[in-house]
Amino acid sequence: ARAQIGVTGLAVMGRNLARNFAHHGYTVAVHNRTPARTRELIEEFNHEGAFVPAESIEEFVAALERPRRMMIMVKAGEATDAVIDEFTPLLEPGDMIIDGGNAHFADTRRREAALRERGIHFVGTGVSGGEEGALNGPSIMPGGSVDAYAVLGPMLETISAHVDGEPCCTHIGSDGAGHFVKMVHNGIEYADMQLISEAYDLLRQVTDHTPAEIAEIFRGWNEGRLDSYLIEITADILAHTDPATGQPFIDIVADAAGQKGTGRWTVQTALDLGSPVTAIAQATFARVASSRGELRAAYRAMPGGIRPPVRHDEAARFVSQVEHALYASKVIAYDQGWTMIRDAAAEYGWDIDLGAVARIWRGGCIIRAAFLDRIRAAHAANPGLVSLLAEETFAAEIADAQVPWREVVASAAHRGVPTPAFSAALAYYDTLRAERLPAALIQGQRDYFGAHTYQRTDRPGTFHTHWAQPGRPETEV
Numbered sequence: 413a414r415a416q417i418g419v420t421g422l423a424v425m426g427r428n429l430a431r432n433f434a435h436h437g438y439t440v441a442v443h444n445r446t447p448a449r450t451r452e453l454i455e456e457f458n459h460e461g462a463f464v465p466a467e468s469i470e471e472f473v474a475a476l477e478r479p480r481r482m483m484i485m486v487k488a489g490e491a492t493d494a495v496i497d498e499f500t501p502l503l504e505p506g507d508m509i510i511d512g513g514n515a516h517f518a519d520t521r522r523r524e525a526a527l528r529e530r531g532i533h534f535v536g537t538g539v540s541g542g543e544e545g546a547l548n549g550p551s552i553m554p555g556g557s558v559d560a561y562a563v564l565g566p567m568l569e570t571i572s573a574h575v576d577g578e579p580c581c582t583h584i585g586s587d588g589a590g591h592f593v594k595m596v597h598n599g600i601e602y603a604d605m606q607l608i609s610e611a612y613d614l615l616r617q618v619t620d621h622t623p624a625e626i627a628e629i630f631r632g633w634n635e636g637r638l639d640s641y642l643i644e645i646t647a648d649i650l651a652h653t654d655p656a657t658g659q660p661f662i663d664i665v666a667d668a669a670g671q672k673g674t675g676r677w678t679v680q681t682a683l684d685l686g687s688p689v690t691a692i693a694q695a696t697f698a699r700v701a702s703s704r705g706e707l708r709a710a711y712r713a714m715p716g717g718i719r720p721p722v723r724h725d726e727a728a729r730f731v732s733q734v735e736h737a738l739y740a741s742k743v744i745a746y747d748q749g750w751t752m753i754r755d756a757a758a759e760y761g762w763d764i765d766l767g768a769v770a771r772i773w774r775g776g777c778i779i780r781a782a783f784l785d786r787i788r789a790a791h792a793a794n795p796g797l798v799s800l801l802a803e804e805t806f807a808a809e810i811a812d813a814q815v816p817w818r819e820v821v822a823s824a825a826h827r828g829v830p831t832p833a834f835s836a837a838l839a840y841y842d843t844l845r846a847e848r849l850p851a852a853l854i855q856g857q858r859d860y861f862g863a864h865t866y867q868r869t870d871r872p873g874t875f876h877t878h879w880a881q882p883g884r885p886e887t888e889v
């Protein structure tokens with residue numbers, strides 16, 4: 413037994429992670445259900461490092477140093493359970509299974525508890541960055557026990573992306589915390605992608621810029637506070653011309669957005685936790701709505717905007733307003749994601765360092781951005797930070813952005829351009845800022861039809877108004 417780590421599941425992600433471990437000097441046992449994939453890896457990449465190919469699970473387990481450290485990189489769901497069930501009888505107490513697939517955190521909690529009973533460490537680990545990240549340095553979000561991290565942490569940190577010399581990997585918290593945080597990462601990714609797409613749509617429809625011009629605008633923004641991987645690739649996509657037609661690429665792509673489901677999980681889980689992740693929810697629903705062809709056809713003939721496009725000489729001002737609106741909405745979307753992580757930490761007893769989450773997302777993952785270093789710094793300066801808006805510099809920026817933000821959302825409404833995420837973010841801002849909310853009326857309605865009771869603003873206690881009785885008397889209940 414000489415492999416320090418094993419990887420089973422050698423599709424794109426597993427193969428690239430195995431190569432990444434090998435590039436960093438580890439001896440890596442490699443296995444795949446269909447052995448042809450293992451042979452292919454060895455044929456193509458054996459020269460890159462020390463691999464120990466295994467055709468059977470017995471050979472694979474025998475190749476691993478003790479305590480054994482094996483990473484599962486198979487399709488999330490039933491395949492993960494099948495692989496765990498196959499390998500567990502061959503493992504011993506103290507061995508470690510790392511699941512790097514996109515598991516639902518509730519599955520990870522279940523698997524961790526079951527394996528803990530047998531003395532096996534189960535480390536559900538979020539991995540972000542796709543194929544390219546897996547090979548050259550992903551952002552890695554391991555859950556599981558502190559003891560397992562003491563052994564695995566250094567290896568995972570070594571293969572992760574690095575920013576300013578710091579690894580984009582940290583122990584997130586026990587059992588399913590890593591997969592939970594990865595799920596929220598993907599929810600934030602949905603929101604960021606939707607916000608960027610709304611900004612593009614506004615520049616296209618309200619100011620009549622061409623995709624190539626918008627690409628240049630995004631390149632400019634990428635030099636400022638919006639500097640991020642998603643803005644960078646957006647500029648590339650918008651500048652691309654379809655070779656077959658000579659049209660802008662963006663105009664030949666069908667406008668029905670797909671999804672693999674992590675955004676949906678985020679929204680479903682947010683409802684259970686009571687976390688108001690409205691921008692993430694709108695982004696997820698926007699993808700769903702874009703794909704509802706029959707509904708879109710039914711609405712298509714309805715009247716639209718009531719104002720003409722912005723005049724040409726006003727376009728530069730509008731572009732700057734959209735930058736403000738995009739930035740402010742992005743701060744809100746990220747803030748919502750962090751709120752959800754705090755809520756889950758309280759619910760599941762995870763000791764999550766909220767600043768460290770920002771730190772490990774600065775590199776390797778899809779939402780990597782300069783901005784995350786500021787979130788890291790805000791949490792480092794104030795470990796109890798409830799919201800980014802409770803931090804001075806973010807609060808000042810949002811205060812500065814709010815007028816253009818409102819103007820952009822109003823312009824969008826006037827011109828009939830859909831901005832579900834911009835609008836949701838602004839509504840969230842106004843909801844949390846409000847001195848009084850119409851929630852008071854909802855309490856009245858609930859009490860009226862369902863005797864659900866209410867609290868008063870002027871004295872403690874729980875009250876019910878007898879709405880059907882003359883004079884509508886109130887009693888304390």
Ligand code: NBP
Pocket residue numbers: 420421422423424425426444445446449485486487488490491494495512513514515539540541542543
């Ligand atoms: P896939 O998600 O396409 O899964 C293919 C792998 O699963 C193959 O190795 C396949 O073996 C194996 N497998 C299946 Br399917 N059923 C199995 C079973 N019952 N027993 C054993 N092995 C089984 O691979 P991927 O795209 O490399 O992703 C791997 C994991 O990483 C997934 O959970 C994914 O969600 C996650 N992830 C992917 C990305 C990404 O960008 N693609 C990013 C981050 C995380 P076979 O060769 O014998 O069919």
